Amino acid sequence: MKTSNYLAKLPQEATIKNIQVLKDYDLISLDVSIPSQRLCPHCGSNDCVIKDSGTIQTVRHIPCNHRGTVVSFHKRRLLCRDCHSSFYETPYWIHPSLRMTQALYDSILLDLIQPLAFSEIARRNHVTQSTVQSVFQSIQFGRPSRLPETICIDEFKGNSGVWSSKSHRWYRNKYHCGISDGDSHSVIDVLDQISGVYLNKYFHKFSLEQRKHVKYFCCDMSNGFVSVSRKDFPNARICIAPFHVIKRLNEMVDEVRLRYQRQFQDTGDSENMKKVKGIIRLLKTREYNQAAYWGARFNENKQRLHDAFEVAPDLLEAYEALQFFHDILASSPYSIQSEELTEWIKQYTVSDVEEIHSAACTIRHWRGYIQNSWKYGKSNGLSEGLNNKVKVLKRVAFGLHSFEGFRKRILLTCGKLRLSNDPLSILEKARDGKEIRL
Numbered sequence: 001m002k003t004s005n006y007l008a009k010l011p012q013e014a015t016i017k018n019i020q021v022l023k024d025y026d027l028i029s030l031d032v033s034i035p036s037q038r039l040c041p042h043c044g045s046n047d048c049v050i051k052d053s054g055t056i057q058t059v060r061h062i063p064c065n066h067r068g069t070v071v072s073f074h075k076r077r078l079l080c081r082d083c084h085s086s087f088y089e090t091p092y093w094i095h096p097s098l099r100m101t102q103a104l105y106d107s108i109l110l111d112l113i114q115p116l117a118f119s120e121i122a123r124r125n126h127v128t129q130s131t132v133q134s135v136f137q138s139i140q141f142g143r144p145s146r147l148p149e150t151i152c153i154d155e156f157k158g159n160s161g162v163w164s165s166k167s168h169r170w171y172r173n174k175y176h177c178g179i180s181d182g183d184s185h186s187v188i189d190v191l192d193q194i195s196g197v198y199l200n201k202y203f204h205k206f207s208l209e210q211r212k213h214v215k216y217f218c219c220d221m222s223n224g225f226v227s228v229s230r231k232d233f234p235n236a237r238i239c240i241a242p243f244h245v246i247k248r249l250n251e252m253v254d255e256v257r258l259r260y261q262r263q264f265q266d267t268g269d270s271e272n273m274k275k276v277k278g279i280i281r282l283l284k285t286r287e288y289n290q291a292a293y294w295g296a297r298f299n300e301n302k303q304r305l306h307d308a309f310e311v312a313p314d315l316l317e318a319y320e321a322l323q324f325f326h327d328i329l330a331s332s333p334y335s336i337q338s339e340e341l342t343e344w345i346k347q348y349t350v351s352d353v354e355e356i357h358s359a360a361c362t363i364r365h366w367r368g369y370i371q372n373s374w375k376y377g378k379s380n381g382l383s384e385g386l387n388n389k390v391k392v393l394k395r396v397a398f399g400l401h402s403f404e405g406f407r408k409r410i411l412l413t414c415g416k417l418r419l420s421n422d423p424l425s426i427l428e429k430a431r432d433g434k435e436i437r438l
């Protein structure tokens with residue numbers, strides 16, 4: 001094996017003739033031996049001879065020690081003796097349509113799996129941004145080939161859409177919907193709309209047999225997703241992750257706090273207003289974590305909460321409801337959790353505080369599905385992690401306008417590729433211009 005070729009990611013049959021150090025890049029001239037197998041692209045015949053030495057082709061190659069490199073070699077013209085057509089040889093280590101080596105193409109692909117801006121990927125590979133763009137455009141993701149056993153579905157804020165050249169404007173959707181595999185923890189598809197009609201249409205593209213295969217359906221406390229599950233997945237158990245319940249209860253606590261804040265503001269009671277202002281983080285912290293999270297400020301924070309509860313008694317009830325629910329989540333086994341939840345619902349649905357009553361009724365309504373999540377140990381945590389990653393992507397890309405590009409980037413960075421040891425084997429289809437189906 002030629003070590004230099006191995007290190008420079010050049011084919012073994014090539015010999016480096018010369019290396020020229022130019023201003024912007026290093027030019028490597030190669031001598032490539034004639035391949036033994038020469039297939040005619042027109043008739044598939046193996047009987048091809050060299051017609052002439054053709055032209056010298058230069059293509060971009062992976063950078064070496066932070067210097068961009070360009071490879072030049074003789075591209076021979078071949079003649080098929082069967083159909084008498086002549087054609088240029090296409091070495092396997094050159095990308096068929098882009099002017100770069102396969103090694104560089106793979107390197108850019110691997111960088112696209114990371115949440116990096118195109119400009120950063122271009123800088124790393126010593127190419128222009130438009131080159132990265134063309135590699136990105138060569139990848140196409142199709143619908144997933146099959147549905148997983150556990151489907152997690154969640155909406156996220158995207159603000160991307162489709163450009164209409166006819167009316168010369170973007171048709172944007174504020175919310176998009178991510179569908180992920182709850183077992184392998186990877187995103188399998190992203191849809192640009194979250195309406196029930198749209199989702200039903202999407203899932204009906206899969207056969208009933210496939211949809212019957214889905215055992216769990218994790219979503220948030222919204223009628224839309226639940227009715228989609230009931231309609232499309234006859235065997236699925238619906239699970240509402242505790243995350244969504246805590247989120248709802250956090251909102252409830254804040255609603256009560258805001259009510260007091262406004263009330264004090266209207267009466268001009270600035271002393272009391274200060275007490276209830278800016279304590280939402282303290283209210284949300286689980287009591288179990290207080291010592292660890294607050295550290296040296298533990299006593300000070302405790303006092304602040306105490307002061308607030310003195311002037312806002314409803315806030316204390318809301319806070320206790322939230323803490324009680326945290327305790328239920330922490331307890332086990334499932335039978336005890338269930339008993340405690342019954343107790344919780346009994347206590348807070350009769351609350352005189354409107355906000356608490358309303359939140360408790362919501363939880364009573366979804367109770368069965370919340371318990372499913374405990375019973376089967378399913379959660380929507382991954383989808384929530386997705387939201388964070390989406391934010392990073394939008395940030396590094398300084399906003400993503402096109403939904404198609406957005407979807408592709410999410411599938412690249414959060415899909416199965418991220419978990420795979422050999423993501424290139426999955427991305428191999430992109431090379432042939434085929435759709436990748438996760």
Ligand SMILES: [Zn+2]
Nearest residue numbers: 040043080083
């Ligand atoms: Zn031929």
